[in-house]
Amino acid sequence: MTELSATATVEVSADPATAFRIFTEEIDLWWVRGPINFFDAARATAMQIEPGVGGRLLEVYTPPDDVLELGRITDWQPGSLFAYRSSVDDTETRISFEPVGDGTRVTVVQTLLPDGSKAFYFWTNVIHWFPTWLARRDTAPHTPRELDRLGVALYYEDPAAAARWLHTAFGLTSWTSIPSEGATPSWVELNVGDRSVILFQRSGTRAPQHDHSTWIYVDDLDAHFARAQQSGAKILSEIHQHGYRKYETEDLEGHHWTFAQARPTQ
Missing domain, CATH: 3.10.180.10 (2,3-Dihydroxybiphenyl 1,2-Dioxygenase, domain 1)
Known part of the structure; x- marks a missing residue:
């Protein structure tokens, strides 16, 4: 039986507006490039979020106009939340940014749509890369993090x-x-x-x-x-x-x- 939803939460030491901006604009820097972290890892070269309602979540290939659309944004509130309808399964995802003390709680809720049957609940695994990037971005090179070829x-x-x-x-x-x-x-x-x-x-x-x-x-x-x-x-x-x-x-x-x-x- 397919689970109806999956939720994951992390806290970061940045205000909601900053956390939202870094999350969306720098997703290609905090998304770990490993062989199991893309839908087509053999061709993937980048991750991208197009801002605003109607924008796309993209897995980018070579040449750069060759992409896989992961979803279409349905709600876009900078500093607060964004949501998208998946193009690769039957889920909807909401990512919220809530002030907590001097930082932000980022919560991802991925939900199976009514009458849906296919769900790839990947956000519970990848959201933890975001605070890792925030903790190191001031001193780390601003280049995507690649896993070594040997595992x-x-x-x-x-x-x-x-x-x-x-x-x-x-x-x-x-x-x-x-x-x-x-x-x-x-x-x-x-x-x-x-x-x-x-x-x-x-x-x-x-x-x-x-x-x-x-x-x-x-x-x-x-x-x-x-x-x-x-x-x-x-x-x-x-x-x-x-x-x-x-x-x-x-x-x-x-x-x-x-x-x-x-x-x-x-």
Whole structure:
């Protein structure tokens, strides 16, 4: 059965007018360019919002006049909200900007239309990129953020629980969000710098293979080792040096991880 709606909320440290302007004008800067973040990722080069009622949400290809219309704007109130009717499924989306203290609460509500049957509820995953961009836009290059071409996929019985554990024990973060208790996504994307570690649902009862290890370079290996120990990670080898300093550990479902000390310029 198709869910009737999906809602997601983030808070940002900007007033509503500024948050609205950055959200709409700079969507191509905060939208992460990864292989699963577009309807046609093989050709996509940009995201664009045309302002005003009747404007379009566009996935832009090459040449730039080749586009996929994602939706048509039906309500446009700068600093307050905008809404659009999807052109790729049977949903309507409202994005509101509400003052909260010195900042703004941005809420996305994506709703299945009456008699509709097709819904791609993608906003709950991507809206979390927006506060990440706002936090770094004053010092970061104003170029679209690209994921590296190399990613790691690991399989777990419970990807959400694994994501929470990896966040607590190893400090892995996500450009989207760490699933809360009770969430049951079939996959979760974590990020190390501009690389993806994707946690998928394991099928069957096959245990993790131990003929590989995921390597991550960290700024403070000693602090990271202490955090992993305190979180109950199984330590396979303590910190040791062989040209570089590293330690090896095992996560809650038996995957092997190697953490090594990063160079000062890395």
